Amino acid sequence: MTFGARMRGWFQRTGSEALGWTLVALGIVMLVMPGPGLLGMFAGIALLARHYTWADRLVEPLEEKAIEAAKYGVATIPRIIVSILGIVWVAGVGLVWFLSPTIPEFEILGVGFGPELPAAGLVGAIGIWISDLIAIVLLVYSIRRWR
Incomplete structure (x- = not known):
């Protein structure tokens, strides 16, 4: 058995389960x-659906709803424009997080915030921009697939 075959076998059994739990966390x-x-x-x-029946039962309805929402989102040009504007807005929010302006101090349910944004700086901005990149990829995919 070659090393590549052993690694594929390991990932199909153990690696995919470990990666699945890591992604959930x-x-x-x-x-x-x-x-x-x-x-x-x-x-x-x-x-995890490859290993657990409870996860498999969750995936199918979620996938159906995601496809239904994607088709609805690209059904008309105004919906596509709103999606593009949302993507631009999220990119702007990432820029604000990167610049990390001071904010007024306030409290919600006993948890204090300010004078810095939570997770402000490059790490927070990268998380937001990754979300934005995923949105762009999914929008382009949906347009190509269902328009």
Whole structure:
């Protein structure tokens, strides 16, 4: 058995499960931090679906809803324009996070914020820009596939 075949076998069994759980955990973190949290969680659950029936039962309806939403989002030119404007807006938010302006101090449910944005700086901006890049790729894919 060659090294490549052994590595493929390992990934199909152990690696995909480990990566799936890692993506689910990172997705949960990215729900509250800048980043594509829901997408990370979905990718993790999709990998776990190869090993667990509970994950397999979750993937199919999520995939159907995602395809339905993608078709709806590119059905008309105004919807595509709104999507593009949203992508530009998110890129601007990433720029604000990168520049890290001071904000007024405030408190929500006993948790204090300010004078800096949460996760401000390059790391937060990169998370936001990765989300934006994913949105661009998915929009282009949806337009090519369903328009």
